[in-house]
Amino acid sequence: MARMKFLCDADRCIECNACVTACKNEHEIPWGINRRRVVTLNDGKPGERSVSMACMHCTDAPCAAVCPVNCFYTTADAVVLHNKDLCIGCGYCFYACPFGAPQYPKVGNFGSRGKMDKCTFCAGGPEADGSKEEYEKYGANRLAEGKLPLCAEMCSTKALLAGDSDVIAQIYKERVKTRGYGSGAWGWQTAYHETIAT
Amino acid sequence: MARLSVAIRLIVGALALFCLVALAAPRPAAAQSNPNAAAVSEQQLLNQLKVIKGLGTIPDTKSYVLEHPAGRDWRQFHTVWLKWIGGVSILGMLALLVVFYLWRGKIPIESGRAGRKIVRFTGFERFVHWLTASTFVILGVTGLNITFGRALILPWLGPNAFSAWSEWAKYAHNYLSFAFTLGVVLMFLMWIGQNFPTKADVDWLKRGGGMFTKRHGGHPPAWKFNAGQKLLYWFVVIGGAAMIVTGYMLIFPFYGGLTVGNMELASVFHGIVGVMFIALILAHIYIGTLGMEGAFEAMSEGDVDLNWAKEHHSLWVEEELARERSPKGPGLVTSTPAE
Numbered sequence: 080m081a082r083m084k085f086l087c088d089a090d091r092c093i094e095c096n097a098c099v100t101a102c103k104n105e106h107e108i109p110w111g112i113n114r115r116r117v118v119t120l121n122d123g124k125p126g127e128r129s130v131s132m133a134c135m136h137c138t139d140a141p142c143a144a145v146c147p148v149n150c151f152y153t154t155a156d157a158v159v160l161h162n163k164d165l166c167i168g169c170g171y172c173f174y175a176c177p178f179g180a181p182q183y184p185k186v187g188n189f190g191s192r193g194k195m196d197k198c199t200f201c202a203g204g205p206e207a208d209g210s211k212e213e214y215e216k217y218g219a220n221r222l223a224e225g226k227l228p229l230c231a232e233m234c235s236t237k238a239l240l241a242g243d244s245d246v247i248a249q250i251y252k253e254r255v256k257t258r259g260y261g262s263g264a265w266g267w268q269t270a271y272h273e274t275i276a277t
Numbered sequence: 278m279a280r281l282s283v284a285i286r287l288i289v290g291a292l293a294l295f296c297l298v299a300l301a302a303p304r305p306a307a308a309q310s311n312p313n314a315a316a317v318s319e320q321q322l323l324n325q326l327k328v329i330k331g332l333g334t335i336p337d338t339k340s341y342v343l344e345h346p347a348g349r350d351w352r353q354f355h356t357v358w359l360k361w362i363g364g365v366s367i368l369g370m371l372a373l374l375v376v377f378y379l380w381r382g383k384i385p386i387e388s389g390r391a392g393r394k395i396v397r398f399t400g401f402e403r404f405v406h407w408l409t410a411s412t413f414v415i416l417g418v419t420g421l422n423i424t425f426g427r428a429l430i431l432p433w434l435g436p437n438a439f440s441a442w443s444e445w446a447k448y449a450h451n452y453l454s455f456a457f458t459l460g461v462v463l464m465f466l467m468w469i470g471q472n473f474p475t476k477a478d479v480d481w482l483k484r485g486g487g488m489f490t491k492r493h494g495g496h497p498p499a500w501k502f503n504a505g506q507k508l509l510y511w512f513v514v515i516g517g518a519a520m521i522v523t524g525y526m527l528i529f530p531f532y533g534g535l536t537v538g539n540m541e542l543a544s545v546f547h548g549i550v551g552v553m554f555i556a557l558i559l560a561h562i563y564i565g566t567l568g569m570e571g572a573f574e575a576m577s578e579g580d581v582d583l584n585w586a587k588e589h590h591s592l593w594v595e596e597e598l599a600r601e602r603s604p605k606g607p608g609l610v611t612s613t614p615a616e
Contacts, residue, residue: 089347090316096334113335118343120331126316130331132343141352147423148440149431165440169423170530174541175352177345191451192530263315269323269346 081243083200083222085231086179086251087131091238094119094129097222098230098239102133105229106202108216112182114198115230128262131230131239132158134180134198135270142172142181156222158200162215169193177269198240201228228255248275281548319344339531351541355548359424363552370556374563384569386585387493394580394598403579405467409460412453417555419446423550434436454524468510471501477592480503498591509561516550523547533583 095119102108102115102211106214115133136159137236143151143159150165151172161172170192175183203220206213213220231241238246250265255277264275322329329344398406421431422443431439480497481504487496497503502510526535526543566573571585586594 094334099335104293111337113337113340116335116337118333118341119316119320120329120343124330125399128317130343141348145352147427148428148435148443150440165436167440167444170527170540171355171423173530174537174544175348175355179342179345179537183286225425225550241386244449259557260316263319264342265319269322269344269349 083136083242083243084157084243084247084267085133085228086218086240086247086267086275088126088238088240088251089130089154089265090252090258090260091236092117092129092131093236093238095235098131100233101229101233102198105221106116106199108196109184112196113263114180114182114196123173130265131234132178132180132266133230134176134200135178135266136198137177137270138272139176141177145171145175147171151211153203154202156200156202158202160199160202160204160217161195161197162205163194163196164205166194168194174197178266197218198228201226202214244271252277339537342537343412344539345573347538347541351544355424357551359548360428362549362556363424364420366556367550367559370559374568378568381488381491381568383489383567385514386571386582388584388589390571390585391583392406393583395466395583395586395594396579396585397581398579399577400579403576405460405463408456408496409464412460413459413554413558415453416457417551420448420551421555422446422451451528454521454528457517458521461513461521465514466512468502472507472510474507475500478507481505495523496588496591499589500596501590501593505588509557512554512557516544516554519546519550520554523550528558576598 095102096126099113099115103113106114108114108230115131117129117131119129121127121128130238136157139161140151140153140254142151142161143149147169148165148167150162151159152162153159168183168186168191170181172195173179173183182195182196184194184196185191186193187275196205199217199220201211201219203213203223204217208223220223220228221227222255226232231239240250251261252275255266261277263277266276319329323346325346327347328342330342333341413431414523422444426439426443426446430442436444477498477500481499482489484495484497486503486505504580523543523546525538527547530540564572565576571582572589583594586597
């Protein structure tokens with residue numbers, strides 16, 4: 080089985096936000112929820128870099144560790160998913176997440192959080208693959224169809240890579256070797272306790 | 278004319294060429310340099326700052342935080358430290374109370390019941406106490422559920438039932454916080470006059486409130502509230518305020534510019550003060566019910582036996598009796614003595 084990861088090549092990302100739009104469209108994400116977003120560092124200054132960020136599907140995921148109702152699980156492809164039927168919307172995964180991935184629809188009064196929503200690596204949820212229930216709660220299950228996450232698939236500069244760790248790390252290494260520089264695999268040290276030696 | 282225009286054109290052309298060459302000259306050097314040299318590096322940013330923050334294009338400004346590795350410290354607190362702090366303080370307090378009960382037993386009214394009663398708490402005082410107390414118990418149980426439920430209750434309740442209960446527990450915790458806040462505020466205003474430290478408190482504390490001696494007449498004098506009760510009062514007021522402030526920071530996420538770091542800190546305080554609060558209230562419940570004869574009626578019926586009052590709050594009783602002798606309203610409820 081593969082070890083699925085995201086890798087955003089910040090030297091290629093042009094901040095077009097197509098990944099954000101693709102994600103919202105593919106999974107019919109409601110207003111106010113963003114499973115993926117692009118953050119630009121040093122905007123307008125020399126050395127500006129943009130990084131597309133979503134749930135990184137961490138090794139030993141912090142969200143899963145702190146969840147009071149234990150609603151997270153990790154698939155055989157190392158994708159971190161959660162069960163919305165169990166989630167109570169307490170917000171603890173947001174406190175623990177280093178990447179700000181968990182999102183909460185606003186329901187009811189004041190800051191009441193609804194059931195958490197986050198990137199599924201286009202792998203759906205605990206319901207039957209490709210079922211209506213799964214789609215309504217978690218969005219499309221592209222992995223079950225043999226496809227990779229749409230954000231990376233349609234990235235115009237191929238900055239965002241998604242797939243097996245070894246494969247995407249190799250692609251990135253070759254790029255860095257060819258062009259002579261690379262600002263590194265953003266978030267990898269934090270998410271996977273390892274980075275790509277270039 | 279034609280020759281002049283050609284000359285001008287030549288000069289202009291030469292100048293333009295010169296300018297182009299002069300401007301273009303440094304460029305090849307820049308192209309050879311590493312375009313990544315000025316680029317931000319993740320490791321460098323993480324070493325300098327606790328949070329990597331940039332700019333985004335969606336309205337949700339909190340999403341502009343790219344990375345926030347401090348979440349892992351909070352995870353360590355929530356999954357390890359809070360469990361130890363909570364377990365040790367609550368189980369430790371229970372163990373202490375059991376040991377104390379086995380050694381001291383129920384503290385009796387030494388001179389027996391007088392059969393006469395004296396009003397200790399008015400209906401309003403009791404209402405405020407029980408408002409705060411009942412909401413505290415629910416807040417405490419539902420709060421402990423968030424920290425300990427997954428390990429202790431989930432295995433035998435099963436995931437679906439445990440989630441259903443936890444969701445209701447969350448709603449109870451959030452909504453009853455308002456009633457608890459009202460209780461703490463009223464308690465603060467209602468009893469602050471009787472809770473400033475006095476000389477008698479020093480003596481009371483030195484003698485451990487008479488709790489640690491079995492000899493008769495061991496109870497030091499006290500006003501309406503003894504030093505132990507005053508300490509509890511101030512803990513409820515100050516600790517309660519801390520719980521309320523940090524709790525509302527968590528109920529109202531990101532309001533008024535709150536960051537995720539602020540909320541993590543609020544959660545740490547909420548957890549630590551919360552488990553200490555529970556431990557302290559366990560002792561309070563013990564001494565008000567099982568641990569002392571004649572104490573519970575103060576909060577249930579509102580009046581206490583005169584001898585109990587004389588033994589535990591002698592200065593207060595003298596004051597009340599003096600007031601009763603004065604023409605202004607009776608403090609005593611005279612009931613027919615037991616035949």
